[in-house]
Amino acid sequence: MNLIIDRKAIHLGIFILIAFLFSSCRSTKNMTQNERIGQILLQIQPPSLSTNKLLLTDFGGKGDSLYDNKPIFDKILSACKTQNGGRIVVPPGVYLINGPIHLVDNTTLDIQKGAKLVFGTDAADYLPVVPTSWEGTLLYNYSPLIYAYQVKNVVITGEGTIDGNGKEGFSRWYDRQKPSQQLSRQMNHTDVPVKKRLFGKGHYLRPQLIQFFECENILIEQVTITNSPFWCVHFLKSENITARKVKFNAFNKNNDGFDPEYCKNVLIEDIEFNNADDNVAIKAGRDHEGRQTAMSSENIVIRNCRFKGLHGVVIGSEMSAGVQNVFVENCTASGFCKRGIYLKSNPDRGGFIRDVYVNKVAFQDVEDALFITSYYHGEGKGFETDIYDIYVDGLTCRFASNAGLVIQGYPTKKVRNVHFEHVQIDSCKTAVSFRHTENIVLNDVVIGEEVKIPSAVK
Incomplete structure (x- = not known):
């Protein structure tokens, strides 16, 4: 086999490589702020809403503030998983949910105007523990109330309300959290394997209202978020995130608005904050x-x-x-x-x-x-x-x-x-x-x- 070396091609390749490296250098240090923002925004593409419309009431959901809609959400999310996604439409009404909502790939949760999700206050309903984080330490704890773990293309939208019911539930744990808080930090410092950091029953670390953990392509827009047990919206080890036109009325302890942690390519815009804690708290x-x-x-x-x-x-x-x-x-x-x-x-x-x-x-x-x-x-x-x-x-x-x-x-x-x-x-x-x-x-x-x-x- 004969090897023919084209010197012109090599020179051209070197020239292209140098041009690319120069361009990359320009993109990081010599661009204006507007150019740098533009470059970030090009990398953020919010997911589109699924066309597979699934009406919650068609699956037996009732918005009378008394009926437990947890089994209904489990059923409709199972259908989304089987059908490779879906747009779950929550019509006007007050929907009690005694337990967490675990979102799946390619799912839109559309909480329409006049609709409110109200979560139950029995801590046992949020077990078994799930992989999560608490104040910067990875561990297993009670499930966040709306939880997405290792999923893609997830949307929470609509002009309705998400009420964590924290004041009547988990928020009461604030004065009891110190021993578990200190234990989590000790486990962090001594490199205890995450799988052995088991909290939940017998501990008092409040769960987040909404958490996206190791997710890609997230959109949360228009909804009103209130009465969170802990942080309101926690983006954890996730990327390609858009949050827009969200309203907060969250006055319990540690009711941060958005907490992006270990995250990249995040757009937070046109938000109406009213929080008892940080509006946006960037963590790592x-x-x-x-x-x-x-x-x-x-x-x-x-x-x-x-x-x-x-x-x-x-x-x-x-x-x-x-x-x-x-x-x-x-x-x-x-x-x-x-x-x-x-x-x-x-x-x-x-x-x-x-x-x-x-x-x-x-x-x-x-x-x-x-x-x-x-x-x-x-x-x-x-x-x-x-x-x-x-x-x-x-x-x-x-x-x-x-x-x-x-x-x-x-x-x-x-x-x-x-x-x-x-x-x-x-x-x-x-x-x-x-x-x-x-x-x-x-x-x-x-x-x-x-x-x-x-x-x-x-």
Whole structure:
């Protein structure tokens, strides 16, 4: 066999390779913010609604607030699995469900206007335990109320309401969770196999209302989410996620809105938040397990939202695998937020927070407008977080009762390369508090009443 070498083809191949590498380099470092956002959005394609329409009432469902629709949902989801998907239509009514809904591939849950799903409060109905996570540690626990595990092409839509009934149920466990919470962290730190991290009966870790775990192609839109037992919507180790036009009225303990964790390619837009906790909290695992997993949360776009609750956008504190490429733009506050933008970690976490862009975000009354800390809760040692390349352009706030801009680095790992431009905070107690920082740039920043033309000598 004769081997013929075409030198021209080799040269052409090398040229194409160099061009590709140059293009890739351009895509990561030299693109504008709009170009980078555009590149992320090209990778996010929401799944389409199934044309196989299945009416819940045709399977025996009753929206009288008394009848247990759990067996009906099990039956209709079994039909979806057999038929390779389906659009489950929930007509107006109040549907009691004594147990979790476990979604399957290619399924749309269409909760129509006037329809409400209300979950039962007997904890035993949410057993057996399932693979899940709790505050950044993987384990087995009570099933989330709506749960999707290792599925693709899943939609939750409609103008109806999902009521977790947490106030009357799991939320009462808040004061009893500490021993199991500490045990989960100990198992994390000592690398106990996940299959041996069995919680559930005898433990008091509240389940999430909605969780997508190791899923692809997710859309959640229009629904109203209320009365969650714990976090409202948890995206875990999932990708290609769209959340839009969702409304939150969630006031129980730890009622975060969206918690993307170990996730990539996420679009959160046009959301009406009203949460007792974080509106959006971006996470990436806790401590030892997060560092070992090394699956960063990345390519997350949050835009055109209305914030209200504890904090607007948070990164951390469980973020040990790292968070990068986060864009927050064109958002406002519809009410009070304790903190507007909050990046938090401590020296137990490790990991990094980098390439965060905040553009054209307006808050009203807050405690702190922007707060970055490497020493959350004043605890931890040995694994400092690297926080750098944070860009804020167009942040406004009416009143900050505590501070305008706060950055707290760590003595051995300073927060660096933070750029503030076009920032205006009308009134606050402390304008700026920066410690253990490096290369902090301020341009066109006014905190307090603007000083204008200097007075003349009299």
